[in-house]
Each structure stands twice: as C-alpha cells, then as structure tokens.
Amino acid sequence: MRPTRTVGLFVLLLASVSAAADSPALRDIRVWASPDSTRVVLDLSAPTSYTLFTLDGPDRVVIDFERIQADASAIKVPDGMGVVQAVRIGARGREGLRVVLDVGSKVDAKAFLTPPNETYGHRLVVDLGHGSASAPGAVAAAPAEAPRPVKVAGGDGERDLVIAIDAGHGGEDPGAVGKSGTREKTVALAVARKLADRINAEPGMKAVLTRTGDYFVPFRERTRRARVQQADLFVSIHADAFMDRSVRGSSVYVLSTRRASNEAARWLAERENAADLIGGVSLDDKSDVLASVLLDLSQNATISASRDAAARVLAELDHVGQLKKSDVQHASLIVLTSPDVPSMLVETAYISNPDEERKLRDPAHQDRLAGAIHAGVRRYFYDNPPPGSRVAALAAAERGQALRQTVAQGEIPVAGT
Ligand SMILES: [Zn+2]
Numbered sequence: 176m177r178p179t180r181t182v183g184l185f186v187l188l189l190a191s192v193s194a195a196a197d198s199p200a201l202r203d204i205r206v207w208a209s210p211d212s213t214r215v216v217l218d219l220s221a222p223t224s225y226t227l228f229t230l231d232g233p234d235r236v237v238i239d240f241e242r243i244q245a246d247a248s249a250i251k252v253p254d255g256m257g258v259v260q261a262v263r264i265g266a267r268g269r270e271g272l273r274v275v276l277d278v279g280s281k282v283d284a285k286a287f288l289t290p291p292n293e294t295y296g297h298r299l300v301v302d303l304g305h306g307s308a309s310a311p312g313a314v315a316a317a318p319a320e321a322p323r324p325v326k327v328a329g330g331d332g333e334r335d336l337v338i339a340i341d342a343g344h345g346g347e348d349p350g351a352v353g354k355s356g357t358r359e360k361t362v363a364l365a366v367a368r369k370l371a372d373r374i375n376a377e378p379g380m381k382a383v384l385t386r387t388g389d390y391f392v393p394f395r396e397r398t399r400r401a402r403v404q405q406a407d408l409f410v411s412i413h414a415d416a417f418m419d420r421s422v423r424g425s426s427v428y429v430l431s432t433r434r435a436s437n438e439a440a441r442w443l444a445e446r447e448n449a450a451d452l453i454g455g456v457s458l459d460d461k462s463d464v465l466a467s468v469l470l471d472l473s474q475n476a477t478i479s480a481s482r483d484a485a486a487r488v489l490a491e492l493d494h495v496g497q498l499k500k501s502d503v504q505h506a507s508l509i510v511l512t513s514p515d516v517p518s519m520l521v522e523t524a525y526i527s528n529p530d531e532e533r534k535l536r537d538p539a540h541q542d543r544l545a546g547a548i549h550a551g552v553r554r555y556f557y558d559n560p561p562p563g564s565r566v567a568a569l570a571a572a573e574r575g576q577a578l579r580q581t582v583a584q585g586e587i588p589v590a591g592t
Contacts, residue, residue: 199223200244201272202296204264207346208257209390215259215276216347217299219288220244225299227286236276236284236303243272258282258305280305294349333565336380336408336556339401341510342367343413343520346391351416353532359414360389362535366523367412369545377553379565394509401516407561408484408552409518411510414535415499416527423528424499425492425544428520429481430512431505480517483559488521488551495547496524496534521548 203218217238226239245264255261260277267273283304291297342364344350350359364386371382383404385397392400401409415426485503492498499522511518523544524531534540560567 206256213257215301339406341385341411353526373549411520414526415522484555485519491547491551
C-alpha cells in the first residue's frame with residue numbers, strides 16, 4: 176500500500192529553486208487522515224526554521240519557510256485528505272517557500288520537527304486537530320460509550336465485556352516491512368478488523384478498535400482509548416521481523432515486571448517502542464511514561480490476568496501455525512502499560528519470513544489468526560468471568576450444563592449394576 180496519494184496537483188514552478196545549495200530542501204509532502212485529526216508531514220533534508228499560522232475566510236493553515244530549496248518536479252503535492260481539502264505550494268521571496276493547506280473548517284494546528292527514523296529522514300509534522308478529542312487538554316473528551324444494556328433471563332444490568340483491539344503502527348509508521356513489501360501496519364489492521372467482527376458476533380462481548388484506518392496513533396493514546404471505553408482486555412496485533420529470514424512463528428507478550436529477560440525481548444521492546452517517537456507528542460511526557468512504567472511494576476494483578484489471557488491465546492495460535500516460543504513472553508512495551516486493563520501483544524508471525532509474509536497477506540490466514548485470538552480471549556473470559564457481566568451468566572449456564580452432563584454420565588454405571 177502506498178503511504179500517500181501522489182497525484183501531482185498545484186505543483187508550481189518555483190522561483191526559489193536557485194536558492195543556495197546548502198539550504199535545507201523540502202523533498203516530499205504526505206497527508207494522513209484519522210477520524211479526529213489530519214497529519215501533514217513535510218520531508219526535509221535537515222531541520223529548518225518555519226512559521227505556522229492559520230487564516231480564516233476561507234480557513235487555511237500556512238507554513239512559511241524563510242530559506243529552503245524545493246525542486247517542484249520532485250515534490251508530488253498530495254491530494255486533500257481528512258480536513259485538508261487541498262495542498263498548495265508557492266515561492267515566497269527569493270529563497271523562501273509557502274505551503275498552504277486549505278482546510279474545510281477551523282482546526283487546532285500544531286507542528287513539530289522530528290529527527291530521522293528507520294523509514295524517514297527529518298520531518299516537519301503538522302497536526303490538524305478537529306473534533307473535541309484532539310483539543311488541548313481534552314484527555315477525557317471522547318465520552319465513554321455507555322455499556323449496552325443487555326437483556327438476559329433474570330439479568331438486569333449485566334454488561335457486555337469490552338475488548339480493545341489495537342492494530343499496531345499505522346500512517347507514516349509502517350512497522351516491519353516484508354521482502355515483498357508487505358507492511359505490518361496493513362496486515363495488523365486486517366487481522367484486527369476480522370477479530371473485531373468475531374468478538375462482536377460473540378454474545379456478551381463487544382470490540383472497540385484503537386484505530387480504524389491507516390493513520391498513526393501514539394501508544395499513550397491507544398491505551399487511553401481502551402481505558403475510556405472501559406475495556407476488560409487490550410489486545411495489540413503485530414507482525415514480527417528479524418534479520419534472519421528463516422525465523423518464523425507466533426509469540427505473545429505481556430508486560431515484564433522487571434527488565435526484559437532476554438535479548439530478543441529487549442530488541443523487540445526497543446523496536447516497538449521506538450515507533451512512538453514518530454508521534455512526537457509523547458516525547459513531551461517521557462518522564463510521565465517512565466513514571467507509569469514504574470507504577471506498573473506494582474500492578475501484579477493486572478499482569479497476572481494478562482498472562483492468563485495470553486496463555487490461552489498462545490495455546491489457540493498453536494493450532495494455526497507454529498509458535499516461536501511456547502511460553503508467554505515478557506517485554507517492557509509501553510503499549511502494554513495500562514495499570515488496570517489486562518493487556519497483551521500478539522506477534523502473529525514473522526513478516527520477514529517469506530512464507531509467513533505470504534500467509535499474512537492471505538485473508539483466509541488472517542481470519543484463522545483472528546479466530547485463534549478470539550478463541551483464546553473467549554476461553555479466558557469463560558474461565559474468569561468478570562462479576563456482573565453477561566458472560567458471567569453465560570459461563571455459569573455453561574458450567575451448569577457441563578455439570579448436568581457429568582452427573583448424567585455418572586448415573587450410567589449406577590444404572591448398569
Ligand atoms: Zn509491530
């Protein structure tokens with residue numbers, strides 16, 4: 176999947192092409208849309224100063240560069256997406272450049288420079304918030320959807336269990352990329368959607384997705400969304416990668432109560448956590464993240480529940496393909512640090528392994544993976560039903576049924592003597 180729409184509209188010949196060769200260069204512009212914000216990423220050869228401001232009548236967001244090189248023929252100006260209706264670039268003075276984003280409504284515009292990562296170089300990231308969830312300080316803005324009242328015999332007020340399903344990566348963060356170009360973010364979302372469909376078809380359970388499209392969501396925001404929805408379980412879906420392309424199999428991770436216990440887990444933690452640097456925003460609260468990780472060290476009950484649920488998912492994945500590790504693994508992953516929501520991260524397979532990459536692209540195999548995770552989640556909640564949930568009533572009925580069968584079978588030899 177291409178990360179950007181690259182129809183070249185509004186590309187103007189720039190008077191500033193002749194700017195001094197040592198000026199930073201604007202190389203590309205990309206747009207990503209999520210339900211409550213739109214992100215515009217300007218790829219730069221080096222960090223450079225800029226001015227960001229908004230204009231109204233009609234609403235626009237303007238980014239001015241005093242001194243920058245821009246090769247108009249090389250920049251593919253993207254189509255509008257999300258709140259951005261069109262992107263225009265034009266010369267500003269002899270060496271400057273103006274980027275204008277035509278937006279459909281008032282936006283909360285923020286920008287930050289971010290250093291290179293595995294995928295991209297220096298970038299100026301412009302986030303355009305629209306909708307209450309992205310307003311500053313609006314952490315609790317998205318109202319928790321009230322648990323659906325469920326009617327079962329004698330069960331007034333029994334609630335549905337909420338399973339938060341988190342498709343890893345997204346937007347300008349592709350995650351791991353297979354040899355044939357398959358992106359982790361794409362297969363993660365496909366499996367997440369199939370899992371959500373299965374959970375929603377399950378009596379007494381409902382799924383919420385932390386992302387529903389191809390856009391980036393910071394880790395803290397993913398766990399926050401799960402919390403706002405009062406999730407009973409958080410399942411993050413990923414695909415693994417390793418330099419050795421023969422490595423294959425599924426693994427399931429829960430938060431480590433101490434330092435990652437082995438080299439592979441530490442490597443994974445570094446790679447998965449590094450993705451959040453792309454979000455930029457989370458850098459502001461790094462000490463906060465650290466504090467929450469430290470706080471979580473005492474959340475043994477949550478981790479114990481996470482481990483129980485993860486073990487059941489791992490057992491089901493064993494029926495779909497081979498396991499990388501037959502035990503639940505532990506790692507220091509920020510996305511798993513909710514103190515009160517049992518959380519697991521499923522590395523469905525190795526996208527770096529050509530055979531597994533092919534399978535990850537196959538909708539039938541994606542469905543088998545979703546089916547295994549669903550079966551493990553279901554088994555966990557039927558073995559550990561939260562009081563007051565509809566599943567608790569269903570589990571009690573299932574146990575009663577099983578008990579009656581056992582008694583009935585027990586009576587057979589009695590009758591035969
Ligand atoms: Zn991942």
